[in-house]
Amino acid sequence: MRRISKNLWPVTIHKERGNMHVNVVHVLVGLVIFQVVLNVFYLASLARPSRECEDGIVKSASAYNARRGKRTGNLEELEKSQELCLAYPHTLVGRITIDVNVTSTLEDIKHAMPAMTWGKWQPTDCKSSHRVAIIIPYRNRRHHLCLLLRYLHPFLQRQQLHYRIFLAEQAGVGTWNKGRVMNAGYLEAAKLFDFQCVIFHDVDLVPEDDRNSYGCHDTPLHMSSAPSQDKYKTLYKSLVGGVLKFPREHFLKVNGYSNEYWGWGGEDDDMALRLKASVFGFERVDLALGRYTSLTHENRDTNPRRMALLKNAKSKKNSDGVSAIPYHVEAVTDEKLYTHILISI
Structure with missing residues (x-):
């Protein structure tokens, strides 16, 4: 039989018969103290999670x-x-083919989205991390607008964004000034929607791949890097025209677009110069994702002064832009699929 050392016990047990009653008391007292200590540690463990x-x-x-x-x-x-939407939702489908011959009307699209008002939407099963204003500078392109909205609304909803589309239309028949229309559209959109970032979106470019995120980015981002009219390539290195996204504060820091480019062309190249002169510059979406279908249109009147204006662009950017634009809002109306802002410039 294995012998247990006396030193393992809390109280030494003596074999003398005369002292047995004292030793028994010592043993009992020791056991009680031992049990009390164990209970204290047990209760402490319950009070604080392990x-x-x-x-x-x-x-x-x-x-x-x-x-x-x-x-x-x-x-x-x-x-x-748990309330936030996924950065890459399961609803994304990737690249699609744009049917430019579709005959849907704006009324057809409205019927398909009966609950939409003012061109705004947000997911109901999760909370989007992005509030995005999309500004479409517009004039006399109803067929293009119909095609774009037919694809753009489902595209944005698959990305689970909180967004609102603004159609900034130049009133009258005077010479087109895209820069002024976009600046005025930005200022009016800011009064109506608390957005974090803004996307300026040409009406004749339809996105083909919903992995090209319209959510907010930390720097200005050229999104339409590969339009079909340029064989899905970026035409030149400094190109920022087509679809361009800004964090809200960055658009203000470059003072928006120039107001001086009347007729077609120049305002986007001017913006490229502003971005290059800034501390943040701009980035570009990879060609594989930045694919857009270009919708055909008639030839436009070009701006004969655009090259001369570009030479002086850097020196005028602080005084020429969104901080000093003359315009008048003729009307703001709910067209269900978009907020229509009619602007005189």
């Missing part, structure tokens, strides 16, 4: 939010993040 449980919560939250594009370290953040 680190193992805490780590389990942290790891579960981090793994969950990593899938949603957001990391967090506590349960409160986890509950908030």
Whole structure:
């Protein structure tokens, strides 16, 4: 039989018969003290969650939010993040073919989206991280507008964005000034919608791939890098025309577009110079994602002064732009698929 060392016991047991009653008392007292100590530690462990449980919560939250594009370290953040839409929703379909011969009218599109008003939409099953204003400078392109809206609304909704589309139309029959129309459109949109970023979108470019995110970006981003009219290539390095996205504050820092380019051409190249002179510059979407179908249109009157204006663009950018634009709003109306802003310039 294995002998247990006396030193393992809390109280030494003596074999003398005369002292047995004292030793028994010592043993009982020791056992009581030992049990009290155990109970104290047990109750303390109930009052504070174990680190193992805490780590389990942290790891579960981090793994969950990593899938949603957001990391967090506590349960409160986890509950908030459950409401956020995914950065890359399962509703995306990738590249599609644009049918330029479709015969849908604006009324057909309105009928397909009965709940829409003012061209605004947001997901109901999650909270979007992006509030985006899309400004379309416009004049006499109804067929193009119909085609663009037919594809653009589903495109934006698959990306689960909180967005609003503004159609900024130049009133009258005077010479077209796209820069002024976009500047005025921006100022009026800012009064109506608390957006984080703004996209200036030509009416004759339809996006082909919903992986080209219209969500907000931390720098200005040229999105239409590969239009079909240029064989899905970027025509020249400094090109920023077509579809261009800005963080709200960056558009103001470059003082928006120039107001001096009457007729077609020049205002986008002027913007490229403003962006190059800024501390943030601009980025461009990869050609594989920045594909757009270019809609055909009639030849436009070019601006004969555009090259001379471009030479002086850098020196005039602080005084010529969104901070000093003369315009008058003729009307703002709800066309369901968009907010229509009619502008005299």
